[in-house]
Structure formats: structure tokens, C-alpha cells
Amino acid sequence: GGTSKDDVKDEGGSNATAGKADPNAATKKGLTVGFLPKQVNNPYFTTADKGGEKALTELGSKYKEVGPSSATDTSGQVSYVNTLTQQQVDAMAVSAQDPGALCTALKQAMKNGIKVVTYDSDTKADCRNAFVSQASAEALGRTEVQLLAEQLDYKGEIAILSAAQTATNQNTWIEFMKDELKDPKYKDMKLVKVAYGNDDAQQSFQQTQGLLQEHPKLKGIISPTTVGIKAAAQYLSGSKYKGKVKLTGLGTPNDMRKYVKNGTVEAFELWDPAQLGALAAHTAVALSSGQITGKEGETFKAGDMGTFTIGKDGVIDLGKPTVFDKKNIDQFNF
């Protein structure tokens, strides 16, 4: 006897939807929405959550933020889900450190009538009502390759400097990058290595050094993480590779301003995290108001941001990322 993987295969699958949506229901006021980022004190999440706060204030609801001080403290995040449940918030917006670990706690929360939106980083689909995605993973992955390719004239060895090996979103994007590279127009470009800097400045630094030493012919690096691209840029700008090895990826304009100006980096991209947070807030309120339930095809209006449609598995896409370069970077401040 015994229980093995095959015995439990059939469970899970789609997102947790219940009841029926009433698109015309009134937007409730006076709700409390708890934001639970992967890590408090992280500039990216702070910007995102600030966006959420602003949106909630406009909607006449209350905002609160809780969260662990370390991005790898999964158990800490779980207990914050529990805390929010205890505090009987109306909805929570969670950026999950781990797709599975939060599930039990989130389901517990939904059982208590709390609406759960994930943003930035998703859980398994049945553990939340909807997921607000920063941009479609596909768009992100493909555009980064395109950005780099243009800078390299579609020639040369390239590498990827990612965050943690376990980072779900990073891995999805990398898959799409690899897929994009299969296109014949990239036949002279070769992905030689994926390195992991664990979102730690020093490790990302050394990984960049290692990439350059191991692959002397390396021409370009994609770093789809804000910490990674920053560390790589700082290393490149202080080394002989400055300007010779191209770097692109996901970064914030404030982080990257210096490197764009001193010629280390030509262009990179990112969505606006404040918009991401705002959309998560709108989604949470819409769920609580009963305007949506998280089913594919439902639509709702998110203030000035326009109308959004829920996609497969309850995923809502924020839209296309913005590309930053010398010309436009000074228009942004986040």
C-alpha cells in the first residue's frame, strides 16, 4: 500500500472561484485590504504597495501592509497570512515567496470569507482568487531578448544572470527567452549560461565576474531581476568590460540611471510597480464587491487604468513593460 504521487494527481488545477459575478454591483467602500509583499523594506514592493495604497484611498477603502523582513522567510510569510486572517481583513494582496507554502493558510483565509489576490509572484491557482501579473511572462521574456539582440546586432554569446534558482517568475521568463532565441533571426546568438546571483548584490557581482572569465567571448548579459542587473552594471562600469559587454534586463530607472548615463547600459525595461500595486488593489476591491469572482472572461474597471479582462486561470495582465534608455529615463522616478 502507501500513498504515492500518482494517487494524488487529480487534485488541484483551477483557481478558487465561487459564486457568480455581478458586473454591475456597487463598489464597496470602507473595506480593509492587507498587502503582504515578499519582503517589506524592499524598494520595489514599497513602490508597488504605495500604488495600492493610493488606489485604495481613492476607492474609499483602507490599506495596510504587513510582511516579513526577509525574502526567504517563508514561514514568516505564512504567519502573516494567518495574522491577516485573524484580523479579519476583507481582502489580501499577496506576493508569494513560494507557490505552495502559503496554500494552506490562504485557503484557510478564503474559508473565512477573505478574498485573495496574488500579485508579482503567484501561488498555485487554487489558493487564490486572482493573480495580477506584472506583464505577460511571454512578453517580458521575448522583449528582453529583442532588446539585447538589437544592441548586439544579433551576434555573439550571451548569458542570463537570474535571481534564485527557485524564483518562479524568473524561470518562466527564462523559458520564454530560450524559446524566443530559437527564432532563426537569432542564429548567430548563443545562450551559453544561466547563472544565479540569488538576489544578493555580492553574489550577483561574483557571478558576473565568473561569467566573463568563463566566457571571454561573452557579448551580452540579460538580468531579469532588479538586484542582479544593478550588481552586474556596477561591476561592468568599474571593469574593462564597460560598454563592451552589453547588459539589459529588468531594472528600476532610479537604480540604473547612473549606468545608462555613463554608457554601461543602453536600455532596459520594467513595468511600473506602482501600477501593479494599484491593479492588485482594484482587483481586490472588485472581488470583495462581487463584481468579479476570478473566472476567465470576467471584466472589471480599474479606475484610470481602464478595463481589464481576466484571462486563463484567473490571471490578469498589467500590460506591456516600458523600455528605458538615455532619452526617456529622466522622466521616471521610482
Next chain:
Amino acid sequence: MADSALTRAVRRSALVRWDGAVGALLIVVLLLSFTTVDGFGNALNLSFLIGNTLPIALIALPMTLLVVSGEIDLSVASTAGLSGAVMGALWNQGMTIETIIPICLLLGVVCGLVNGLLVTRLGLPSLAVTIGTLAAYRGIAQIVLGSDAVTDFPTQYLDFASGRIGDTFVPYALLPFLVLLAIAVVALHATPFGRSLFAVGASEEAARFAGIRVKRQKLVLFTVTGLMASLTGIFWALHYASARFDNATGLELSVVAAVLLGGIDFDGGKGTLGGAIAGVFLLGALQNVMSLQDVSAQSQIVVTGVLLVLSVLAPRVARQISVARAGRRAASAPTSAPTSP
């Protein structure tokens, strides 16, 4: 030296008071929270509290014994992570959970044995060895499971690890823990084995000359610690329904902090399990309460730190007061006791 012997004696009685004090503090915190903190007293929250504290408590049991005997194991969290990772990997292979769990426990035994052998056979300092294995075991976990996160363990196991008995505040997992706690308390405080651990911790050489098999005892302790760490790893993976290579990262510092708070002296030879467990749950309860009160994670860190510093300063102050009181006549120079880590 004479004076320090005196202060040592006083410190000893202060220490006895200290683990009592931690226990008392725990009770005070619980009572206050019951009456004043919204959402604290209900059964669900209490079960959350206990469930989230259990991993630390589980490891604190063998860690207390180890520290009493003058050693330390910093690799426990990595061992837990490794057994979780192996559990996930084997589960992905399609093995049954009933075979996987014993394999993982065995793995924990091996991890502990490696630590123990390095410490006892080569005579290496356990702090250094286990910092090494801390990295090594975590690294192996990463090799084994890579970036996977395994979440689809059978529901009856998940329910056991995260569920509670009916609507009470008692998580299922608390019951086996209480049994383990009882075993550990008896082993440390009521058996010849435990008695000799105190001797080993206070003076290894004297213990050896008294015919105590110091090395074998330490080996046993490291092995048991490995076993308990892997048990914790399994519990962790099931409790959070997620097996990843980085499960329980940093747990060792929480355990060490809690055990220290409970008055266990890292020089060895002193401490009680009651104090250690009180320390564990005191930290757990405080964190729970502070979160409910919307105290930010940053401030919680400060509180933990202040508590730790107080945990050693308070007995010291109490000691000085009692010395001062005891000794208008016996006012021995208070410059005496040597400082040691």
C-alpha cells in the same frame, strides 16, 4: 578563583530563577494577550501560533541537550531543508510517502552522524564543523531538488501537519511533540545519561576521568539532533505543503536565540529544558501578538534583540543586587568574575 566561585554560586541560583522567570514571563504575556489583544485568544490563532512555533521547539529539544554538553549544531536548519528536499525529490519519483519518511529520517541520522564523527573523532570544534555542514547540507539539498517546489503531498499527511483537533487550539502535531518533550525532559533531568551531560559540559576532562564515555555520548547527541532536524524538515514540508531546497533557512538562529533566552549557558553544563521550551514559546507568542498588533517586522527584530540582551543582563543585575544584599559584611570585590563567552 575564590571570588568568582562565589559569584558563580550566586549566578547559579539566579539562573534557576531565570528559567523560572522566562516561564513566568511567558504566562504573563499569554494572560495579557488573552485579555487585551483582539484575535489572540481564539482557538484558530492559538493553533497557528503553536503550529508555527513547533519546528523551532522540535529542534530546541536536542539542541538543549547538545548545548548542555558543551557543543552546538548550526547545521540543523540545513538538515531539515535537506530532508525536505529529498522528500520532495523522492515523491516526484513516485515513491510512496510511507517509504520516503523513514528514508528521510535515516538521512537525518547520517547528517547528524557526520557532524558527530567530525567532532568526536577528529576533535574539531562543533561550531566550525557545523558551519561547514550548514553550507554543505543546504548545497546538497539544492543539488537534489534544484529549483523545484513540491507541493502535492497526500492530503491526509498535510492535514495532520497543519490541522488541528476539531475546533480546539490543539494542532494534531502538538501531541507527538509533547511525547518527545517528555522524553527529552526525563532524559536530561532524571537519567544518569542526562546527569553526565551536565558533567561533560562543565568539564569534559573530569567527566572522562569519571568513566563517562564522552565521545560516545556526544556522537549519540549529534545523531539524535540530526534525526530530530530531519523530522522537523518533514514536518515543515508537510505543514507548509511545500518542499523546497531552501526550506527552514535561518531556523538555526531562531533556535539558538530561543534556547539562549531560556537561560541555557553556551559554555555548557547549565540549563533546563523547561527554560528552553519557555524561551521558544515566549518568542513565538510575542511575535504572534506583535503581528496582531501591527508591530512591523523591523520592530519585532529589535524586540527579539532586546529580549536576548536582557536575558543575560537581568540575571546579572539580580545577581548584583543579591550579592550586595548578602554582603554588607561579605562585600567581596565585585571586580571578580572572569569574562568568558
Next chain:
Amino acid sequence: MTLRSDAGPAPVLALKDISKSFGAVRALRDVSLELFPGEVHALAGENGAGKSTLIKTLAGVHRPDAGQVLLDGEPTVFHGPADARDAGIAVIYQEPTLFPDLSIAENIFMGRQPRRALGRIDHKATHAETLALMRRLGVELDPDRPARGLSIADQQIVEIAKALSFDARVLIMDEPTAALTGSEVARLFGVVRALREQGSAVLFISHRLEEIFQICRRVTTLRDGALISSEPIDGMTEDDLVRRMVGRDLDELYPKQDVEAGEVALSVRRLTREGVFTDVSFDVRRGEIVGLAGLVGAGRTEVARAVFGVDRWDAGEVEIDGRSLTNGAPSTAMAAGLALVPEDRRAQGLVMDMSIERNIGLTGLRSTVRAGLMDRGAERSRSLDWAVKLQVKYARIADTVSTLSGGNQQKVVLAKWLATGPKVLIVDEPTRGIDVGTKAEVHRLLSQLAADGVAVLMISSDLPEILGMADRVLVMHEGRLTAEIPRSEATEESVMAAATGRAA
């Protein structure tokens, strides 16, 4: 050394009506003492009489609860050992206080190294001065060797060298000879005499009365923390001194009973530990006390350690009652009925931070057990029994042993091992630091044990003790057994001859 021509009557250092208590224990009550330049002054008293406490008061380690310390007639307060040192007082404490990781030279000159420009240490001068000191003491210790691993005797020598290096006006020595054999003692006394000639005051503590008579001019006796007498030694007999210390007359000092030796209990065959001792074979029979003599470093302790199993041996065999012991396993040796009272009571004999009760209980963890759990009642009564039998002087049985005086600590070690009811008892320096009264008690006890059929192997650097107690004397020299001398033929000359390798 400052040469003082006017070795007049003014005391350099004096204590006036000093009292000192530790909690409930009154270690010193209204004790006065005067030290004159050019005089060697003895301090005598039973274990726990307060000698070490008095010394620590003089040295600034303890501050007295009442009374005064007078330096050159002026009342002084020492705030710490450094103050006393700066006042020209050098102290050798009862227990060596070395830095194991530092070299012998650094140990001797720590805090007072010769300096070069800019306050840098002059390592060469330190080395040279250490060599000179060693030469003065007539020992061959490499100044650069770390203190770790030095035998107790060598540690004591380093302590002596340290004290001498001060060129102090007052030299205080708390049982400096307890670990030394005759030749080192002779050297030390030579140095002490020279110091005396130069006008230093010396305060000397020893439980070996003959040493006191040999070198001291006056003697102060303490009993239970109180001053009994302070008088010239001329005209005093050993019995007089003992009476003052103990408060009564003592019987025969070495009350060895004659016992018919039984069958062999401990048999050691060709035991070798490479580089330490070689080819050691001997038997000890039931009812027999066998003395093991030799110079410091001859390897006696090492043999005992190997036999008991705390060290492994490389070749040979050890049997108890015909059954051979496992190499390197004290627990099996204990199970077979072997007990070892180790040489270093602080490191090996006792867990200093544990109570008297638990220290004695440590050897009984197997016997004071009921259903696998500790039987605390049995443990306590076992400990109490033995503490009383050996007249350990303590306040409460639950006090830590570190609060006991040196001699009382030694008694606890004896109690701990006698409580196991051994068949074979090895005692390594059993009476080191034990006062005459108790020494007689210990000897009577050993004798009684032998009479009851226990085989006793006694290692001692105290030759009279060996000669008085042993039925047979084994002598070691440089790791080998060089002689076996029956009681009838054992004299200081014959033993010393074998110990120094001059005769086989």
C-alpha cells in the same frame, strides 16, 4: 634585587585584625600577621584554615571585610592584584595560573615585558631573561615552548620563575612544593635562601612540615580562620606545630598495617605507550600497597592514565582479576573494579562548577539508579556518607566544589572514588595539598582498604609517604621501570638511586 642593609625590625607587610567571609563561611577572623625583611615566615594550618584566603587578601585578590593591610607601616588598600604587584609583592597561588597558549617566557613576563623604543616588546631580552631564570632554578624548560601540556610540576616551576622575575620585596608562596620532588624543592630552597640573604620577606605555605622546619624562621598557625600563634620556630618540634594546627595530638603518621598479600588483582604486562613509557610490567596483589616512585616526568602518571584507560596504550596488556581490560575504555576499567584518583584535581578530578554531592555522585551514576532513572535520595546519602567519612569541610553538600579549600577538594576526589568500592585503587599524589591531620586520615584509610583486600597502587612524589606506606616500591626512570624494592630494603638512598637512573 634591591639589597637592603637595614633589615631592621619594621615589617614590610602586615595584616591587622583582618576578617573575611564568604557568605556564611567565615574564612578569616581577626587575623594579624607581620612579615619582616630577610625572614622566611611559615603559614601553617589544616585544610580550610584560611591560609589561601589570607594570601589572596595580601595579594589584593580579596578585599577584607574588616581590618587593614599595612605596607611599610602605612595602611593600604589594594584594589586588585595589579596594585599588590606594583607594591612589590609577588605571589605564587596554590593552583597554577598559566596562559596555556602562550610561551613560557611570555607567561613569566606577561604585562611586564622588557621594552624597546616606542613601547615595543623586546622579544630577545624576554627570551634571555627567561633562560637566566630557568638556569637559576636549575631546570631545563624551553622558554619558547607553550605552557599547554606542561606537567603540574613544570607549571609550578614556571609560577616560581614568574614570582622570582619580579625582584619582589615580598614573595608569597602557597604550597609551591606540593607538586615537586626533592631535587626541585632543594633548588627552590636555595633560591629562597638567596632571596632571604638579599633582604626579601618570604611567606611560605606547605603541608610538609619538614620543609617548614628546614627553611623558616617563624611560623604562624591558623585554625578555623582564627590566629592561633605566631612564634619563632626555634625550639619547636613537629608535634608542637601539629598540636597548634589540629588542636590535639596526632597518632602515628603512617599507620601502615601489615597485611598478608592475596592473589594478584592488577597485572600490567609489557605496557608501552610510544614516546611516553616502555615495557612496563608489574603486579599488585590484594591487600598490598605498592608505591610508584620516580622523578617528575618519569612517566608514572602516564602509566596510571593508560591503565585506567583515559589514554590508549600501543602495546601490552592490563588485567584485573585475570580478565584483561579494553584499551582506552575507562568505563570498562571501572566496571572491572578499578578506580583512579587523578593527579590534577581541578581539571581531572572534579567538575568545579558542580556541587559536592554531584561530584561524588558522578562515579555512582550506575549504582544510584532505579528503573533507569536517577535515585536522588540514594545519590545524596551516598555522597553524604563519604563526605563525612573523609571529613570534608563544607557548608552545604549542594555547594559547588569550587568554594572548597584545596585540601577539601582533594578529599572530595578521594570520596568520589572510594565510593565506588574499588577492587584496585590507583592513587596519583593522593595527599597533595592535604594537611597533616587529614593525611594521616587518608593513610589510615588506604591502609584499611588494603586490609580489606583492596589492591592499592600509590604514586607519590612525597618520598617519606612512599617509604612509610608501601609494601613494595616500584621506581620509574625515563619511562621505564628501573627497580622493585621490597619494604625492608626501601630507603631514600635506594629509591633515589633507582629514580635517577644511577642503579638498576
Next chain:
Amino acid sequence: MTVTAPNPAPAAEVPKSSGTRLVDRVFKMRELAILAVFLVMIVITQMGNSEFLSEQGIKDLLLNATILVLVATGQSLVVITRNVDLSVGSTLGISAFAAGTYLQGGGNPVVAVALAVLLGIGWGLVNGLLVSLGQVPALVVTLGTLYIIRGIDSIWVGSRQITAANLPDGFVDFGSGGISAVPWLALIALAVLIATAYYLKHFGSGRELYALGSNPEAARLAGIPVRKRILAAYTFCGALAGLAGALYLARFGNVDSGTGNGYELTVVSAVVVGGVVFTGGSGSVYGAALGALLLTSINSVLPALGVSSVWVLAINGILLILAIAVDRIVALRVATALKKRNARHG
């Protein structure tokens, strides 16, 4: 006792025994062994990847080691006194941010470095006072201050961060510049290291640190101002952590509230690998520095050899254990050899 004193020692010059010279050599060997391991590692890597020891490569190796070398130097002073400072990572983080905040407003880099060092000294004093005056276990106290400083840091910093863009160019360039392959930062670290080592060996107070770590009780009896020395060691350690913070800022041009998080374990590893013993009284700062160099270089060597980063952590741990185990085995072997030798010559 009648003494038949058989003149045991010749009054002549005591020869420096062969045993001692061997001991000397062994003590030096501890550092040599690490150096050897390091060189072997470098040579192997160079054979596998000729880019490794390019000018840029050497510069990177040195730069990577700099910050850890500084912190490990300070830490080993504390460890030598039989204490430990776990709060160095937090101190580094908060000092770096303080220096950054100051520079952000367009301050003078020298003042910024001084500020970081002063802040480090401040925290070092706090630790030192708690440990030496409170006479409480260093492990607990500094674990406590680790949390406290980190907490204060994150409350103060919040989600702010300082990036290279906010810093004066000169400062950031200084962080990566140098004389050909030798970076400025490495020169600073080297100067601190040599000065510290010289002080420890040639000054009375330096030797006293060893003495009080070796036997605190005896140190007190020898009249060593124990508290003052421990306080000094902590203050120095804090100062170096602060300095390291400033250099971190220059090097990485980026600090936030997480900077230096978890650094204490790395520092402790470096110190341990370098042969500084946790029971106090022995070891050298050169050893600790070599330990730091070895540890950081492993992290450069593995990527340079193309080892997947999945393996890095495990290899790191195993190497750490190997380093201390080999060191120990060699020491044991030599000790046995010495003993036999002594016996023969004895």
C-alpha cells in the same frame, strides 16, 4: 626531607630543542597550509581558464576579498579574547547606509568614511561595554545586538536605497580603481592587516589580548586590565566593520536595509578556517585574512571554472570542513611526532 639532589640540569646554555623548532614551524604552517590550498586552487583554475588570472581577474579576486578581510581582522581580535561579535554584519550595513546618506547630499568622501568608522566604533563600544561590564556571554549579547542593529537599520532605512547614481563619481571610481591589478581598497585592507598583526605581536597590550583569551582568570591575577582590553577589542572590531561598510558602499555603490545581512556566518567561517580558535588565546590575523581570501576566492573560482552555481554552496561547505579537518590532522600528526621525538631526546 633529605635531598639527594642529583643536579638535574646542566647549567650550560639550554639548547633550543629540535622539538621546539618543529613546533614553531607548525605554528607557522597553519597559515602556510591555507596559503598552499589557496595557491593550488588558483593554479588549477588558471589551467582550466586562462582568463582567470588576467589583470582584471586578479583585481577582482583582491577586491572580493577586501571587505571580508577587514571584518575578519577585527573579528579575530575579539575571538582571540575568547569572545565573539556576531553583530558585525549589521554594523557593516548600518554604517554603509549612514555613509551613503551623508554622501547623497554631496558630502566629502573622507568625512563619509570617518562617519562610517565612528558609527562602527559606537556599536563596538556598546557590545564591548555589555560584554565586559555586564560580564555576560558574548554570544548572546552580540546575537542580541545583531537583531537590534539590524532592526534599527531597517526602521531607519525603510525601503530607501542608495545607488551609485546618488554617490559622487570619485567615490565610486575609487571603489573599483587601483594601481594596475591592485585595487585601492585592497591596499587599505592590507595596511590595516599589517598594522594589526604588528601590534598584536610587538605591543604589550596586544599580547595581553592573547593572555586573557587563553586564561581569563590568570589574566586578572596578572593584573591585566581585562575589561579595558575586551572593550578595546570590540571597539576595534566595530571600527573595522564600519570601515568595511564604507568600502562596501564604494565597491558596490548600492546599499539598502538588507546590506550585510547574514554576513556574520561568513566572517566566522573565515576566522575559523584561518585557524583562530574559538576558545581564545591563539591564532593570527594573517590566518584570518588568508581564510577570508580563500573563502571569497572559492566563490570566484567555481563560476570561473564553469561549475554550475547549484554546486557552489555544497562545495563551499565541504571545502570549509576539509580545510579545518586537514589542518587538524596535520597538527595531530606533528604533535605525535613531536612527542616521540621528545621522548627520544628527553
